[in-house]
Amino acid sequence: MxxxxxxxxxxxxxxxxxxxxxxxxxxxxxxxxxxxxxxxxxxxxxxxxxxxxxxxxxxxxxxxxxxxxxxxxxxxxxxxxxxxxxxxxxxxxxxxxxxxxxxxxxxxxxxxxxxxxxxxxxxxxxxxxxxxxxxxxxxxxxxxxxxxxxxxxxxxxxxxxxxxxxxxxxxxxxxxxxxxxxxxxxxxxxxxxxxxxxxxxSNEGDEGPEILAEEMYHFYDAEEMMGFRLTNTGLQMVLDVEVPETIAEHFPQIIHPFLAKSNLEIKDIDHLIFHPGGKKIIQVVESLFGELGKNINDTKEVLRLYGNMSSATVLFVLERFLDSKPKPGDYGLMLSFGPGFSAQRILLKW
Structure with missing residues (x-):
């Protein structure tokens, strides 16, 4: 199923x-x-x-x-x-x-x-x-x-x-x-x-890319890196300047073991469906994956057109990929980061 x-x-x-x-x-x-x-x-x-x-x-x-x-x-x-x-x-x-x-x-x-x-x-x-x-x-x-x-x-x-x-x-x-x-x-x-x-x-008659695997990854002792403080004037942003560097340090543990469980490597992934957290995070991802011939052009375009819309943003990126109709057999990797600090991953196959 x-x-x-x-x-x-x-x-x-x-x-x-x-x-x-x-x-x-x-x-x-x-x-x-x-x-x-x-x-x-x-x-x-x-x-x-x-x-x-x-x-x-x-x-x-x-x-x-x-x-x-x-x-x-x-x-x-x-x-x-x-x-x-x-x-x-x-x-x-x-x-x-x-x-x-x-x-x-x-x-x-x-x-x-x-x-x-x-x-x-x-x-x-x-x-x-x-x-x-x-x-x-x-x-x-x-x-x-x-x-x-x-x-x-x-x-x-x-x-x-x-x-x-x-x-x-x-x-x-x-x-x-x-x-x-x-x-x-x-x-x-x-x-x-x-x-x-x-x-x-999970209805057999419905078509679309299949979710092959999914996992969460939790950073230890990083609760203060991102989030909101509830104040008398509302939700006050908490955003540590070290977020991009911290993500970069953890990328090998976030990506490679997850893909290995499905007998895949990053070179096998055709589409990177990443949440555009901001310009610096995008630069980190490009520096890590650019040499492998991977791009996050759709992620960058969503950031340019709409900004970071928190949880909704990665779904804007996903819509662009679905609309482009990837080839059967293509793999996609969804990735987003959030307070906790945590990374959420989904492996797709068209």
């Missing part, structure tokens, strides 16, 4: 700005800072390899003194809207009806909502009343792949079933307007908002 990816679909918020259009908002935000610091911040934005960002909020709202409650209310309202949109779109791609779903997983880390998003989607699309729910929070950028791993394990244990993983994120809602730390600045420069849905199946 195999588990396959049937369809992937994305949804984007109504607000978007190019990097050039964001610069005037930086001037207003940083008006009381010294000129040298302002120039440094602008350079970070201009060199982030992000040409455009989408947002649940207008730029005026993003760079305003909205309270945590007000920002979170927007996150909830727009998250339900985008989550519904991408789930509907994915079901249409798959030619599935809402009642065909047996399992729904929602992932997000950039806001707080109880009931969780899945409850709203059940009502909005009239999913089955006996559908199994799993809301996943607090796993950050890794949660898109984590959700797929949970779905795969459910489907493997339940032949003939179908699952949806929906990732909805609004990192712009977490901007701390009074925080001028590098973590907050870099976060504002690389992150954007978006939603994506991936449909998976």
């Amino acid at each position: 195999s588990v396959k990816i049937k369809a992937v679909s994305k949804a984007l918020p109504e607000f978007s700005r190019t990097t050039a259009e964001i610069i005037p908002f930086l001037d207003a935000w940083l008006i009381d800072q010294d000129d040298r610091f302002i120039r440094k911040v602008k350079k970070i934005f201009e060199n982030a390899a992000v040409d455009q960002r989408y947002s649940f909020m207008s730029p005026d709202e993003v760079f305003s003194d909205l309270s945590f409650e007000e920002r979170n209310d927007i996150y909830i309202r727009e998250g339900i809207k985008l989550g519904s949109e991408c789930l509907k779109s994915a079901l249409e791609k798959a030619s599935w009806k809402p009642e065909d779903l047996d399992y729904i997983i929602t992932v997000s880390c950039t806001g707080i909502m109880i009931p969780s998003l899945d409850a709203y989607l059940i009502n909005a699309l009239k999913l089955r009343q006996d559908i199994v729910r799993l809301p996943v929070t607090e796993m950050g950028c890794a949660a898109g792949v984590s959700g797929m791993i949970y779905a795969k394990n459910f489907l493997k244990a339940n032949p003939g079933k179908r699952a949806a993983v929906i990732a909805v994120e609004s990192p712009t809602a977490t901007l701390q307007i009074q925080d001028f730390s590098m973590a907050n600045i870099v976060s504002a420069a690389i992150f954007g908002d978006g939603a994506a849905c991936v449909l998976l199946s």
